[in-house]
Amino acid sequence: RKEVEQDPGPFNVPEGATVAFNCTYSNSASQSFFWYRQDCRKEPKLLMSVYSSGNEDGRFTAQLNRASQYISLLIRDSKLSDSATYLCVVSSNQGGKLIFGQGTELSVKP
Amino acid sequence: EADIYQTPRYLVIGTGKKITLECSQTMGHDKMYWYQQDPGMELHLIHYSYGVNSTEKGDLSSESTVSRIRTEHFPLTLESARPSHTSQYLCASSQEDTQYFGPGTRLTVL
Numbered sequence: 001r002k003e004v005e006q007d008p009g010p011f012n013v014p015e016g017a018t019v020a021f022n023c024t025y026s027n028s029a030s031q032s033f034f035w036y037r038q039d040c041r042k043e044p045k046l047l048m049s050v051y052s053s054g055n056e057d058g059r060f061t062a063q064l065n066r067a068s069q070y071i072s073l074l075i076r077d078s079k080l081s082d083s084a085t086y087l088c089v090v091s092s093n094q095g096g097k098l099i100f101g102q103g104t105e106l107s108v109k110p
Numbered sequence: 111e112a113d114i115y116q117t118p119r120y121l122v123i124g125t126g127k128k129i130t131l132e133c134s135q136t137m138g139h140d141k142m143y144w145y146q147q148d149p150g151m152e153l154h155l156i157h158y159s160y161g162v163n164s165t166e167k168g169d170l171s172s173e174s175t176v177s178r179i180r181t182e183h184f185p186l187t188l189e190s191a192r193p194s195h196t197s198q199y200l201c202a203s204s205q206e207d208t209q210y211f212g213p214g215t216r217l218t219v220l
Binding site: 102 | 153158200204209
């Protein structure tokens with residue numbers, strides 16, 4: 001079983017749709033959680049950190065459920081420019097190291 | 111935007127050549143990382159460093175080596191390149207848990 005598992009993609013949605021990505025992690029000692037975005041053939045870029053209380057940044061909402069070891073990302077009113085692969089990322093218990101999920105590809109169509 | 115740089119961005123080289131991929135960051139981060147990523151596949155950690163004169167092997171076995179003589183510089187070397195080394199190599203740095211990535215080096219070994 002992988003340490004971080006994400007929904008298999010790709011997700012193909014029309015502009016304006018609401019999209020939800022799900023992620024589970026196996027290490028209950030993990031302390032930090034992130035969503036990164038990776039465009040085709042580019043480097044991953046931090047989209048947002050995920051906090052226990054949940055957090056929102058514009059059209060993006062991230063939630064964390066430590067009891068279930070579950071992380072989610074909601075994108076509202078999706079834009080063409082949201083098309084990318086979204087990576088769920090969790091800290092390991094070896095300081096500084098991160099564990100990356102395999103990513104879920106999103107394709108937003110006009 | 112993170113100040114982390116990689117050179118070269120693209121490299122095509124013949125089998126058996128020695129190559130060094132450069133990575134530099136100007137943020138004063140103690141921790142630096144090298145990842146390998148094939149197209150459409152997951153990121154795999156191959157080396158990391160927690161500071162000067164500290165280097166560790168990552169989760170994916172790699173024939174490459176690294177050095178950390180200066181805080182800002184974390185080069186990766188392949189003594190004898192082979193076609194199986196063809197991949198994208200991504201460097202990252204962090205102070206706490208959030209990692210910032212360089213643009214990557216796309217290596218092709220013929």
